Amino acid sequence: MKPASFEYHRAHDVAEVVELLVELGDDAKIIAGGQSLAPMMNFRLARPSALVDVNPVSGLDYIRREGDLLRIGAMTRHRDVEISRDPEVHDGFAVLPRAARWIGHYPIRCRGTVGGSMAHSDPTAEWCLLALLHDASVVVQGPRGQRTVPVAEWFTGFLTTSGEYDEMVVETQFARPRAYGALTEYARRRGDFAISAVGVAFDKVDNRLTDVSVVLGGVAGVPVRATEAEAMLEGSPATPETWVAASRNAAASVNPPSDLNGDGDYRRQLVETLMQRAFVEALAEGARR
């Protein structure tokens, strides 16, 4: 399939991107890695009248630690995070490089961007789950200036965000570093989007779990926090009994949709299994460091 015709513009800095978005109106779209937008255009699921190519914009591909914040520039490719050996990333955010390897296939990871993924906001996208897991904020720039949106307010529905048509995502700020973290998922074929996914992050004091986050993907139109399960886990001993009980609670707390990839009950059962695996993996990886 080929896309419908469109105008093509290249922008060289963020100000030019914003100017073009304002001028072209809400039928125009930014194209970054093109790994979601191009297939959607080819299938005619998206028919933008114009594309603003942001690949020439420099200065937005970085991974920077500032205190408890890990700042990732919008044009950072998935692969750049996957292969990062920076101790500032691994100390508290080690789940990010480990989870990035689950994104699609190698060429997709070399091309697709973190900002593009946050803007596209697929409910099983690794970056969206990791953002919720780490209480991230999305920084956007538009004609009214820059604003920082907490991720809980960013995802508003399936493939929908609170970003405006004339704003560009410029950075994602991951917060709340923790010693233990894992993202587990199940897809029929390696490289496919997950049917269900679970992310966990926590610290451990005297063998008790603290500062616990649990996020679930593929169970609703947006990634969700398993808040009741988090409360059960907080302060509990780091034993299989603890996370088996909490994973049952997390699975029971969701009502996933059914589609060709699996019915709601199947996704719920996956959540239970994946969450238990996530705790085992997080503890094993944490002990290795």
Ligand SMILES: Cc1cc2nc3c(=O)[nH]c(=O)nc-3n(C[C@H](O)[C@H](O)[C@H](O)COP(=O)(O)OP(=O)(O)OC[C@H]3O[C@@H](n4cnc5c(N)ncnc54)[C@H](O)[C@@H]3O)c2cc1C
């Ligand atoms: C076969 C296949 C398998 C895949 N598997 C996975 C997977 O397992 N997990 C996963 O997470 N992803 C997967 N993807 C998608 C991939 O990760 C994309 O790279 C990602 O979803 C979007 O990033 P992009 O830079 O390619 O964005 P694009 O495709 O260029 O854009 C996507 C959307 O975001 C908007 N956009 C892009 N950048 C910005 C910005 N800076 N500011 C505002 N709006 C912006 C665009 O206008 C468009 O609406 C897969 C893709 C394919 C083709």
